[in-house]
Amino acid sequence: xxxxxxxxxxxxxxxxxxxxxxxxxxxxxxxxxxxxxxLVLSNSYSAAGLEWASEQGLPIAxxxxxxxxxxxxxxxxxxxxxxxxxxxxxALAGFMRVLTSxxxxxxxxxxxxxxxxxxxxxxxxxxxxxxxxxxxxxAGCSVHWVTEGVDxxxxxxxxxxxxxxxxxxxxxxxxxxxxxxxxYPRALAKAIEDFLDREAxxxxxx
Ligand code: GRF
Numbered sequence: 001x002x003x004x005x006x007x008x009x010x011x012x013x014x015x016x017x018x019x020x021x022x023x024x025x026x027x028x029x030x031x032x033x034x035x036x037x038x039l040v041l042s043n044s045y046s047a048a049g050l051e052w053a054s055e056q057g058l059p060i061a062x063x064x065x066x067x068x069x070x071x072x073x074x075x076x077x078x079x080x081x082x083x084x085x086x087x088x089x090x091a092l093a094g095f096m097r098v099l100t101s102x103x104x105x106x107x108x109x110x111x112x113x114x115x116x117x118x119x120x121x122x123x124x125x126x127x128x129x130x131x132x133x134x135x136x137x138x139a140g141c142s143v144h145w146v147t148e149g150v151d152x153x154x155x156x157x158x159x160x161x162x163x164x165x166x167x168x169x170x171x172x173x174x175x176x177x178x179x180x181x182x183x184y185p186r187a188l189a190k191a192i193e194d195f196l197d198r199e200a201x202x203x204x205x206x
Contacts, residue, residue: 018049
């Protein structure tokens with residue numbers, strides 16, 4: 001991997017519990033990922049994960065999307081906050097807002113998301129219910145690059161989970177979440193490596 005004086009400045013976006021965010025922060029602190037969490041941002045003041053992040057001494061920001069007339073004006077304030085913290089890379093971790101192309105285009109190649117299905121199967125919501133109802137033998141989770149289409153970007157890595165007889169969406173979600181916590185730090189490390197390779201290539205060409 002190319003040498004770089006400073007770790008990549010990472011923002012993690014959440015909307016609720018934040019258990020994936022926690023695993024990413026811990027992976028950065030353990031040195032498993034060459035990134036430094038510099039901001040945890042939520043679209044909800046009541047996201048439980050914000051409290052944990054602030055207890056770790058991480059900068060947090062809550063920007064309530066309901067205070068805005070449209071998605072883009074919300075995103076403009078989000079963008080301003082990211083610039084204030086000199087963010088270079090974004091990991092969406094249970095962030096429940098659809099982002100417009102205005103936002104995704106400027107972060108393309110620098111923003112990833114975790115989704116609780118084996119993409120390209122089941123983009124969108126209710127993934128576990130849909131997998132059970134379809135009679136699938138397995139479910140899982142994917143980390144992918146974020147593009148304009150929801151859950152459509154190239155998959156970086158996945159983890160698979162067998163669907164058991166009698167599984168409900170809740171029991172399956174619980175087992176998939178355990179895998180998400182293994183998958184996301186590993187996929188973030190890969191994505192950051194890819195980002196640094198591209199940065200080094202750009203510098204070599206300049
Ligand atoms: C995870 O299952 C994630 O895949 C989905 O929302 C859930 C968020 O959980 N998009 P947490 O906030 O990371 O605990």
